[in-house]
Amino acid sequence: MADTSKRKLETTLFGQKYATPLIQAPIGVQSIFNPNGEKGIAKICSELGIPFTLSTAASSTIEEVASAGRDGPRWFQLYWPTDDDITISLLRRARENKYNVLVVTLDTWSAGWRPLDLDSGYLPLVNGVGNQIGFSDPVFRAKFKEAHGIEVEDNTALASREWLKIILSGSVQPWERISFLKKNWPGPVVVKGIQHVEDAKMAVKFGCDGIIVSNHGGRQLDGAVGSLRMLQPIVEAVGKQTDVLFDSGARTGSDILKAFCLGAKGVLIGRPTMYGYAVAGEEGAREVFMGLLADLDQSMGMTGVTDLQASNTSTIVSSNEI
Structure with a gap:
């Protein structure tokens, strides 16, 4: 009987309000899905007000994507180079082209063991x-x-x-080096790939502005714990000190709603957009985003949630409680 006729999908991240809770996840080599590569998705994200996250492993340049994305929000994902001069150069280019959030991927200092790619000898980056x-x-x-x-x-x-060798070096950067990024980046610094409460606490300790709970789409470590399972413990540990986002596995509107009920402030969308882009180009990607938002809006109404930011665990029933 609750009136859910007016529903709010807005979210606030790092002090900035966004019209939707969605963020396009960083995905490399988008030209394998569509010849227009990252430029096509950036254009659609701009039209919908969804932040587009540009991967360091992109098939388009920082400048090309900025031009395609026009005035839309855009974030830059960093595979942290071992060469500081190159890191500073990448950050400078991103700043100059109005990328306003830096997403630092922590779980891919080396590529995971990927049998399908190994069997077929498939690695576009080598070519x-x-x-x-x-x-x-x-x-x-x-x-x-x-x-x-x-x-x-x-x-x-x-x-x-x-x-x-520079971006997938096989060597990690220590937590103390976050200060180097903050010195050379004026906006929020967000770390992606956190799957453990103690790592989340370290991120806060060393000044990270946000955390993305992610297992890299399940592509890095076979048997890695699902991101949704770790979301609530991480939010409970650090959610009052930093913004926590969810990545890896959202496929429906109810998935997005569940992540928010568990404390996420934003949800990254990866494979679904690429599926739409591969099948029907920019229109396909747009339909994926619009479908997810429509599904989320309807799911909120069906569960009695009128404000996404006010959702909480009272809406969630775990399997242990059934």
Whole structure:
């Protein structure tokens, strides 16, 4: 009997209000889904007011995506280079092109064991596809030329190997190095790939502005715990000190609502958008977003939730309680 005819889907992240709770997750090499690559999704996100997160492993440059996304909100995801000069260059380019949130991926300092890719020998980055941010970076280009006496275009296979050694180095950055990013980035610094309460506490301790609870779409560690399972414990531990977002596994409006009931302030959407983009281009991606929002709105009405930000665990019944 509750009146749920007026429902609010807005959310506030890092002090900024967004019209929807959705964020496009960082996904690399989007040209394998559509020839327009990241530019097409950035355009749709801009039209819908959804933040587009550009992956470091993109098949479009920082500048191209900014142009395609026009005035829409955009975030930049960093595979943290081992070379500080290159890191600073990437951050500078992102700042200059009005990316306002930095998303630092912590769980992919090395690629996980992916049997399907290994069996087929599939890694576009090795062939230069998905390295466009690196290949267009003036500092990387200068260092590559100094080391090898040629331009990136003269030997893209070699340039690809050099770039991958920098962004997928096999070595981790310690927590103390977060201060380096905060020194060189004026906006929010968000860490992605947190799956443990103690790691979440460390993120807060070292000044991170946000946490994305994520298992990298299940692509990094076989048998890794589901992100939704860890969301509530992390929110309870640090949710009053920082904004906590959810990533990996949202497929429906009710999935998004569940994440908010467990304390998330935003939900990243990954594969569903790419499926729509691959099948029907920009229109397909738009329909995925619109379908998710419509499903979320209807799910809120059906559960008696009128304000997404006011949702809480009283709406959730765990399997242990049935």
